[in-house]
Amino acid sequence: MRLAQYYRAFMGIVWREALRWVGQRGRFVSALVRPLVWLGIFAAGFRYVLGLSIIAPYDTYIPYEVYIAPGLVAMIQLFNGMQSSLSMVYDREMGSMKTLMISPFPRWFLLLSKLMAGVAVSIVQVYIFLAIALFWDVSPPLLGYVEMLPALILAGLMLGALGLVLSSFIKQLENFAGVMNFVIFPMFFASSALNPLWRVKESSLWLYRIYSVNPFTHAVELIRFSMYGQFNALSAAVVAGFLVLFMALAVYGYDPGRGLIAKRGGPPE
């Protein structure tokens, strides 16, 4: 296989993902409305309850909406990652996954392409969200929008890879509700998306530890710092580390020789 062929296969996967995304208007709207509900309703209710001191990367007092915006950006990417995981399980049940799996390209390449296609879709959603968030005075410096792009790519890849791992474990579509309960909610709530870490530490050291090892916390912090032109090296390293781990697990899960796909029960005949 030559490089040009890899490129064509990659573009084919991205193109299909884009077609599906455009075709599912409901998914698009809900992906956009979800963070706006948090921003417009949840944050408005809490802005007078929660006092925030000045913490990095902010250099002044900020309203709560501004604080949770990076968390909501990461939430868009988290949901997107889970959504593509869901579509992998759906594809497997419907059989269309086989079209991908019998392609004469290495599995890792196909998975990575699928992952990057999902990330591209999530980044478009993020920027649309941030444009609307301007109405709530979430206005990072103009350069921040550019500087956050690498952070969005890294965080998106990590959360998408987590989705891939889950899709290789989940046997049936019905089990997906479990993913909501045991992955999305705990990851989102036990992170710095809604509460700054110092505040959690004040109330419970144990909770603080859980928050600190949550990869989602680091995705949020990576995005938060990059929005204000700063680089959070610790978070970047943690996110990159989890990306490598999740990707390795996903490649293992989809490996025809060892993976869970092969170990699981046979085809219905």
Add this chain to the structure above:
Amino acid sequence: MTDPNTPALAVRNVSHAFGERKALDDVSFTIGAGDFTVLLGLNGAGKTTLFALVTGLYHSRQGSISVYGSDLRREPLQALARIGAVFQQSTLDLDLTVEQNMFYHAALHGMARTVAAPRIAAELERIGLADRKRDRARELSGGQRRRIELARALIHEPSLLLLDEPTVGLDIESRQFLLDHVRKLCAERGMAVLWATHLIDEADHDSRVVVLHKGKVLADGPSSEVVRSSGQPHLRGAFDRLTQSAPGGKGKP
């Protein structure tokens, strides 16, 4: 170029189990280039497992499979590039149009759109569905979807075509169309075909037949020979005799 004597598909001593359930037990057979081979077996015989292994969806626990000399484990990419497959369960993306499904497949085989476009047009023309190319796959009937899947499997010009129960759920006319179409491809393009079915009448007098029953190969050879060695007047009789005398089971297709 591969040696013309290299089998299109060589399955050697392949066994596979899912937990306790043994789906394939020491299966061996080969298909030559240009052969039309019917893999005959009842539901549960192990046909679908065999297809999953031959298309590299997962690897066999034991034994080896090679496609035109490329071992599926060592050189999966070369092997897969030569395979066209139609699975028992539809693999079309129902939300995409016929044409989008075709281009997606072409891209997954590394084909440029300019190369793929005329081939897609030609294959759609051949199956008589050129006018449906902008329809969503969901809007097509079962028989039409099958035809589309066959056309799609041919875009990258495979030299080994695998079909797993391609006629299930089709009416007599669609069934005959598909069968004739594939036999013609086999004759015209020298393509090797493995046609899995439980319908005995899909194997005609000069087909090669591999009888698979409960994961084991019971007979392998030209249809006429399988009939003769069973002492029965026709293939149905031969099949019944073979499967009934096999340990553990009998059944009618």
